[in-house]
Amino acid sequence: MDIDSEPISSTTGMSNLDEDLMERLRSITTCNREDLIAQFRSTTNAMLTDEGCAFFLEMSNWNLNEAILAYYDAEMPTDKIPQMRFVADVTVGEGEAIPPNTRFVKTWRVENSGNEPWPSNCSLRFVNGDRLQDRDEIYVGSLAPAEQANISVDITSPAVSKIIRSQWRLFTSAGVPFGGKR
Incomplete structure (x- = not known):
């Protein structure tokens, strides 16, 4: 489980997130509408229905x-x-x-590395991977600049021993993702 900060590249002047977005855009090669909807959702992390994604694609002639x-x-x-x-x-x-069928708490320590306080009602949301938790959203709240907080998720390991991957991301109350995936 990873939480990435977004360092700025000294060579391009873009964050890793910006570079990742540009690479995704360069690699798109399909005309299939279902694929375009899936790629739109994946690239933007949009919390939209298929119809909502199609709206933006239709508006832009796909x-x-x-x-x-x-x-x-x-x-x-x-x-x-x-x-x-x-x-x-x-x-x-x-x-x-972690042994199979074990209930444990996964805790990350994060810091507001910006100059502005986080808006109230920020949350950590499950976005991808193995779903091993009861709750997909954990409220974090506001953090002042340079303030740190622990964010915890109750997880149960799978019944069989295997490598798991679970991605989480911070969101504002307006649904804007920030801070990368962890």
């Missing part, structure tokens, strides 16, 4: 790049996006073995 830009123009708030830095795995670390 040009994925233009649809993504239209989505961000329409959906991105004018407020600054909160900043987050992953500090530490407090409980279970990356790659640490």
